[in-house]
Amino acid sequence: MRILYVEEHAESCELLVLWLSDSGYEVAPANNMSLGLRLAKSGIFAACILGDKFPDGTGLELCREIRSFDPNTPIIFYSALTRDCDQDAAMNAGAQAYLIKPDDFEKIEPTIKRLVGGHVRRSWP
Numbered sequence: 001m002r003i004l005y006v007e008e009h010a011e012s013c014e015l016l017v018l019w020l021s022d023s024g025y026e027v028a029p030a031n032n033m034s035l036g037l038r039l040a041k042s043g044i045f046a047a048c049i050l051g052d053k054f055p056d057g058t059g060l061e062l063c064r065e066i067r068s069f070d071p072n073t074p075i076i077f078y079s080a081l082t083r084d085c086d087q088d089a090a091m092n093a094g095a096q097a098y099l100i101k102p103d104d105f106e107k108i109e110p111t112i113k114r115l116v117g118g119h120v121r122r123s124w125p
């Protein structure tokens with residue numbers, strides 16, 4: 001199962017990539033909005049995990065961009081922003097789940113499985 005993970009912080013990205021790789025996922029990391037958007041447009045992913053800020057934009061902007069051409073792939077925010085209004089904004093932008101960094105780290109894989117249905121919805125070309 002292929003996952004897109006867009007995260008500015010290298011340490012957070014590396015940790016999650018290792019965790020998901022050990023669980024059998026193939027993770028395509030990106031550290032900015034431009035690369036994340038290019039990857040989202042070029043490949044088919046079972047799910048996308050987005051951070052909240054990038055050098056060239058925000059997770060909300062990226063979520064809306066992805067939704068403009070892909071209404072179906074589950075999007076999970078993994079963010080340090082904890083206010084209800086941040087979570088509401090992510091859901092209104094098109095996300096299906098909002099997890100709080102670092103407290104919800106162990107909820108990432110179960111959330112992917114719940115949203116994808118435990119199997120790959122689409123395959124990589």
